[in-house]
Amino acid sequence: MKIVDVALATAAAPVYFPLARNDRGVFADGGLVGNAPGLFGLHEVKTFLAPKQDALVRVLAIGTMTIGATVRGGASLDRGFGKWRGGLFDLVISAQESSVDYMLRQALGNNYFQIDDKATPDQSKDVKALDRVSIGATNTLKDRGNHAAQRALGDPLFHPFRAHQAGAPIFYHGPNKNVPEATC
Incomplete structure (x- = not known):
C-alpha cells in the first residue's frame, strides 16, 4: 500500500x-x-516477529495525559447519556488505556514502563480547551510532561529502557535494502 x-x-x-x-x-x-497500542505491539511480536522464540520484549508506553472521566465526590453515579455528553468519549478512551496498562503490567512485569501523568479535574479543564490553544493548556501540558519525565528518570525500573541500544535496522525493500532476495 x-x-x-x-x-x-x-x-x-x-x-x-x-x-x-x-x-x-x-x-x-x-x-x-x-489508543494505547502497547498490547497490539506485544501481539505482533509474539505472533509474527518472534512467534516461537523466547524473545525479551520491553514496552515503553508514553501517555498523552489522558483526561479520563472523573466524577467528583458526592456526584450521582447514575449518569445516563445526557449527563455524560462529551465526557463519554473521554470515558471510553480512559477505560481502554487503563485496561491495556493493567494487561501489559501482568504480561511483562518490569519489562513494561509507562510514562504518563493523569490530569486532575481542574487540569482537565485547561487540557480540554487545547483545541483553542491557550496559555493555560500549554503550560499544563508542559508542566505535567516535565513532572512525568522527572518521575521516570528517577525510577530504577526505567533504567533498562534508557540503557537500551537498538541493533542495526534490517531493510527488506527500497533503496536501503540490506537483505538478500532469498531471505525476503
Whole structure:
C-alpha cells in the first residue's frame, strides 16, 4: 500500500476527518480500538516477529495525559447519556488505556514502563480547551510532561529502557535494502 493510504486510514478520526476507502476496505482511526497500542505491539511480536522464540520484549508506553472521566465526590453515579455528553468519549478512551496498562503490567512485569501523568479535574479543564490553544493548556501540558519525565528518570525500573541500544535496522525493500532476495 502507499504510505498516504495507510496514513489516511489510521487518521480517519470520526467527526474530525472522513472515513478512508482503499483497495482493502473502509477504515476509521486506529485509536478507536488501539489508543494505547502497547498490547497490539506485544501481539505482533509474539505472533509474527518472534512467534516461537523466547524473545525479551520491553514496552515503553508514553501517555498523552489522558483526561479520563472523573466524577467528583458526592456526584450521582447514575449518569445516563445526557449527563455524560462529551465526557463519554473521554470515558471510553480512559477505560481502554487503563485496561491495556493493567494487561501489559501482568504480561511483562518490569519489562513494561509507562510514562504518563493523569490530569486532575481542574487540569482537565485547561487540557480540554487545547483545541483553542491557550496559555493555560500549554503550560499544563508542559508542566505535567516535565513532572512525568522527572518521575521516570528517577525510577530504577526505567533504567533498562534508557540503557537500551537498538541493533542495526534490517531493510527488506527500497533503496536501503540490506537483505538478500532469498531471505525476503
